[in-house]
Amino acid sequence: MVGDRFYIIDAGHGVGHQIRKARLGNWEDFAAGPLDALQGVFLTHLHSDHTVDLANILIAGIASNGLGKVAQPVQVWGPGPRGELPTLFGPAPAPPVTSPENPTPGTADMIQQFGQHLRHRHQRPGLRHPDADPYQPVHRVTTCRCRPA
Template sequence: MNLHPYVVTLGTAGGPRFWGAGAQQGHRCGISTAVVVGDAVYLVDCGRASASQFAAAGLNPKQLRGIFITHLHSDHTVDLPGFLLFGWMMAGREDNPVKVIGPGDRGMLPAINPNASGPVSPQFPDAPTAGTVKMVEHLFRAYSTDITDRMLDSLRPSPYTVFQPEDIQVPVETGFHPNDNPTPDDVEPFVIYRDDLVTVTATLVAHPPIAPAFAFRFETAAGSVTISGDTAPCDNLVRLATDTDLLLHEAIDMDWAAAAYSDVSAATREATLEHHRKSHTTPEQAGQIATAAGAHRLALHHLVPGNANPEVWAQAGRHYDGPLQIPQDLDHLSFARTPSPAAHRI
């Protein structure tokens, strides 16, 4: 078996938007990355159109071993129903179900943004912060007519025989608390999945108010890839990505963000900009993180806006001397092992 590992950038845009006119109009789907090792495929996040992109990339659902969710924002999960319901048609998975691994229930409400002018309540007080296991249940319930029809009329097995959801258990010793300590310092990467081809480790990253939010590292015999998820600059991510062969990191254009919210109330605009500042990373900061980690290659994805001029993202090269890529959707990026570059810390 050829184990040369690579990723396929199924979708490279971030944010819960349909990106309109611009240099990249129509060329960037929602964030999703396929990690390919030999004949096995592992999926990280399920952004808009990722199920269709999975097929367009020539990948077969029968190759899929795991779906890994960095956090539960809609732009990372909106196509999960497509994988669950269409992938349910895979035969012969009863003894080898696809793991669906992601954050557990937050356990408590986040604080209300101080820009609020009145009371704010959750839309669904009975389950306001559902984790991965409960989200999959909610999705299956939402499609109960479809599932019942196919089980009773077509004699399909339960979709739970094909997909096995799991909530990531954050180690107690990290000191994690969703409100008081969502991104503890000095988190040691911890294993969340292992098979004969990969070991997947995770760490907590800074994406408030979402908690927990994770980054993942896939380690193989032939190389490693680290996928940041959504995060502000974070020492935990540097630790996870140390000496990684490929770092896939999110990036946002803050100049775009400052001008993008003229059609909402002043309170919503300020709250949204505050979120971007404390929860995301500029291209220059991504370059600094790659240098600090000694990453052998850096690629930017989860690009916000999804239709920016490529020159915006090239700014990462101001602080990173290694190979820098700004991939398009469906690009193949190798993460085969390369010699370690000289690294310096920020």
């Protein structure tokens, strides 16, 4: 917490439940909060145990829970693409590469996929398109690939 705003450090399974348990944000109106007080999200790395609920926060939060009512978009900070796959661990052969053109996507790629999913869902009949822009400002955090000397 910083003043009346809060930040999420990693968005693993259950982060939404923890926000509610801590009673962060607006609790007078379910549609108005608690994400109305979310200032930013920081991802330390892109393993699923640190990112699996980010889509829930950003996508569900736009339609309800207050994220669609914030004055400025919530900013997301996280690593960019690594550019190369890690060295194979264990016996060969290596599993096939899912996306050879982008084998190690970064945070911005992940957020872009959320936006595509949101647009696709809201093109179906009977679903209301949210007023908020599904793309959140994403900042690439450069990491050091330090190796022992």
